[in-house]
Amino acid sequence: MNVAQVALVAVGWSAGVVLLGVVAAWLLRRASLRWSAAVVALVSVGGVAVGVLGTAQAMFLSQHDLHVVITVCVVSGLLSVAVALWLGERLVRSTRRLRDAATRFGDGRPFESPAAGPRELTDIAGELARSSDRLHEAAERERRLEQSRRELVAWVSHDLRSPLAGIRAMSEALDDGLAPDPARYRAQMRTEVDRMVRMVDDLFELSRIHAGALQLTPQTLQLADVVSEAIAAADPVARAKGVQVGGAVPADVLVRADPDALARVVANLVMNAVRHTPSDGSVVITGTATGSTVTLSVADACGGIPADDLQRVFDVGWRGGTARTPQVDAGAGLGLAIVRGLVEA
Secondary structure (H helix, E strand, O other): OOHHHHHHHHHHHHHHHHHHHHHHHHHOOOOOHHHHHHHHHHHHHHHHHHHHHHHHHHOOOOHHHHHHHHHHHHHHHHHHHHHHHHHHHHHHHHHHHHHHHHHHHHOOOOOOOOOOOOHHHHHHHHHHHHHHHHHHHHHHHHHHHHHHHHHHHHHHHHHHHHHHHHHHHHHHHHHOOOOOOHHHHHHHHHHHHHHHHHHHHHHHHHHHHHHOOOOOOOEEEEHHHHHHHHHHHHHHHHHHHOOEEEEEOOOOOEEEEOHHHHHHHHHHHHHHHHHHOOOOOEEEEEEEEEOOEEEEEEEOOOOOOOHHHHHHOOOOOOOOOOOOOOOOOOOOOOHHHHHHHHHHO
């Protein structure tokens, strides 16, 4: 027999085994991986064995030679199946470890990567570990936000209750004619009302930021003009506290931002610095441009922020402490939260 005839005979005999293997693989598609591995080994070795046997018969080999071929094929097939089952068992164990780790992850526990296994399973484990880290960070962020919301509700309730009680007392005194200085009472009432209006405006602005309802219109602006306006707005409060406010921003420093949003960001930063700077202190605003990056810095004399509080500085309702009753000029803890929201928007 020439080579072409041998090839045709081998293909003919092996085709049946391959067809049976395809049917077996389809029937075992939902079975354990070890059985799929065994089928692959049987089909591979069986196809070779049947092809060899068919070719041997066609070549009229002696009975002894035929028995030798059969023995070699059977031994090779058994060894191949044993190795396939062993590899399949290892794969099954790796899969089970990954499944158990994923189950624990689903129960809310941190994901622990199982022992090293096949590259594909290791890649899946790595992705699950990264997802676990992201979920943990999201949960921690949500916990902090919830804590900030609760503190905000408590503080805003206190900040609204106190001036409302004062306004009510002063209005009753005016109605009863018991106010020793009616003009001063009315001025104080207007001051308290203005403070509550600012607080409500801040809450409304923050709700728009969280709802993604901001409509920003970026424009090219001179940063020096924005800083000058913020300093002018904070000057009355700074003078009353004995705080000096100054700035040095070159006129050629340009930024592209929404005018109102940028003005609010700078004004909130400056006012926050003034509030936390003691008397005879100073607040300095500087702006520099390096290539396409503009850096704005607001430095105050508050003495620094504790390391434990750095992560909470821009949280809603945070006022630099855990006291239930904040300082009179501490604000509602919304200014820096609005700054972060506007910058991230």
